[in-house]
Amino acid sequence: MKRGFLVLIAAIVIGSVGAFVARHLLEGPPTEWLCHEYGLSSEKFSRVAALQKEYGTRCGPYCDQMCEANAHLEQLALEAGVGQSGITPALREAVAETDRIRTQTRITMLEHFCAVAAELPAAKRKDYLLKVLPLVIDSCGSR
Numbered sequence: 494m495k496r497g498f499l500v501l502i503a504a505i506v507i508g509s510v511g512a513f514v515a516r517h518l519l520e521g522p523p524t525e526w527l528c529h530e531y532g533l534s535s536e537k538f539s540r541v542a543a544l545q546k547e548y549g550t551r552c553g554p555y556c557d558q559m560c561e562a563n564a565h566l567e568q569l570a571l572e573a574g575v576g577q578s579g580i581t582p583a584l585r586e587a588v589a590e591t592d593r594i595r596t597q598t599r600i601t602m603l604e605h606f607c608a609v610a611a612e613l614p615a616a617k618r619k620d621y622l623l624k625v626l627p628l629v630i631d632s633c634g635s636r
Contacts, residue, residue, distance in 0.1 A: 527609070531617050541612050548605040555598040562591045599629050 524542045527533060533541065566587040573584050606625045610618040 527613075527621075531613050531621065533613070537612050541609055544605065544608050544612070548601070552598065552601050552605075555594055555601065559591065559594050559598070562587065562594055566591055603629050 524538060524545050527541055528538045566584070569581070569584045569587050573579060573581055606622060606629070610621050613621055
């Protein structure tokens with residue numbers, strides 16, 4: 494009975510420590526994860542933090558544009574479906590607009606990832622890119 498109690502206490506302590514560490518790591522900005530994962534110097538950390546801030550200002554407007562374009566596409570698709578008019582030219586244009594915004598977003602994201610990779614030690618760049626590229630590229634299991 495005493496041994497079971499000690500095992501239970503140990504499990505609670507280990508679980509609590511693990512939760513604290515995970516929470517601490519997940520709460521930090523992405524640059525903290527990079528610094529920890531790739532051992533960046535304070536100079537490189539500052540550079541990556543600046544890249545992250547700049548990326549946020551470049552990419553943020555695309556989110557708004559995509560939400561608006563998706564809402565417009567949904568409205569047109571519902572109208573076409575209710576009226577049974579099929580794929581209208583306006584609906585085709587709305588699909589193309591969402592694709593245009595998505596393409597620009599992916600290009601901006603890829604530019605950011607390459608800029609961050611350039612700040613990492615050369616031996617760790619590929620590892621970083623393999624972690625982040627699935628956000629941009631549907632690899633279809635090519636790895």
